[in-house]
Amino acid sequence: xxxxxxxxxxxxxxxxxxxxxxxxxxxxxxxxxxxxxxxxxxxxxxxxxxxxxxxxxxxxxxxxxxxxxxxxxxxxxxxxxxxxxxxxxxxxxxxxxxxxxxxxxxxxxxxxxx
Amino acid sequence: xxxxxxxxxxxxxxxxxxxxxxxxxxxxxxxxxxxxxxxxxxxxxxxxxxxxxxxxxxxxxxxxxxxxxxxxxxxxxxxxxxxxxxxxxxxxxxxxxxxxxxxxxxxxxxxx
Numbered sequence: 001x002x003x004x005x006x007x008x009x010x011x012x013x014x015x016x017x018x019x020x021x022x023x024x025x026x027x028x029x030x031x032x033x034x035x036x037x038x039x040x041x042x043x044x045x046x047x048x049x050x051x052x053x054x055x056x057x058x059x060x061x062x063x064x065x066x067x068x069x070x071x072x073x074x075x076x077x078x079x080x081x082x083x084x085x086x087x088x089x090x091x092x093x094x095x096x097x098x099x100x101x102x103x104x105x106x107x108x109x110x111x112x113x114x
Numbered sequence: 115x116x117x118x119x120x121x122x123x124x125x126x127x128x129x130x131x132x133x134x135x136x137x138x139x140x141x142x143x144x145x146x147x148x149x150x151x152x153x154x155x156x157x158x159x160x161x162x163x164x165x166x167x168x169x170x171x172x173x174x175x176x177x178x179x180x181x182x183x184x185x186x187x188x189x190x191x192x193x194x195x196x197x198x199x200x201x202x203x204x205x206x207x208x209x210x211x212x213x214x215x216x217x218x219x220x221x222x223x224x225x226x
Contacts, residue, residue: 004157006157033213033214035214042216042217042218042219043203043214043216043219045213045214045215048213056212056213058213090157090158092158092214099165100146100163100165100207101146101207101209101212101214102146102148102160102163103160103214104160105150105157105158105159106157107156107157108156108157
């Protein structure tokens with residue numbers, strides 16, 4: 001079974017631009033979560049989607065948004081980029097049958113904002 | 115609120131040394147506990163998990179026991195290898211469908 005895939009792997013943007021990141025979950029997984037990883041703040045939860053609905057949201061500004069499609073693929077959008085948005089963005093998928101909430105992570109998208 | 119505290123790194127060991135990385139948590143009830151590992155340039159891989167008190171998770175020679183009385187989930191390995199060099203994250207999840215809460219991560223460097 002293929003793992004979680006994320007595209008692109010690397011992105012360079014400038015301040016004020018917007019960016020869209022994509023995530024394809026493991027086949028059969030309907031839950032997709034996004035996390036931001038930075039050296040200073042560590043791993044922080046952005047949001048979770050399940051069956052095309054946002055089910056849970058972390059403490060990030062409204063510039064960060066996401067969506068999920070009927071095939072469970074998810075996209076994350078960041079508008080009006082700031083230098084502080086430079087980070088590794090990780091996507092994780094989970095089986096809704098797993099009560100332990102074991103999440104499977106993709107390789108991440110490294111975003112650099114100049 | 116829920117939180118995870120793990121020992122600060124970096125941890126530097128020689129090959130075949132014993133490894134312990136401490137992890138304690140704050141949470142109500144009985145969360146699920148996880149150890150994830152991140153190799154350079156990669157995402158997170160689940161190393162092991164435990165879902166109830168006194169459970170022992172194990173994988174690839176690593177072990178951790180869910181201790182409710184001390185709210186701990188320390189990671190151990192009897193003999194580390196150079197290939198174990200990575201960043202290790204302790205995490206908890208209070209219930210299915212909620213976010214994983216991570217510790218800050220501990221960098222392990224093993225030399226031959």
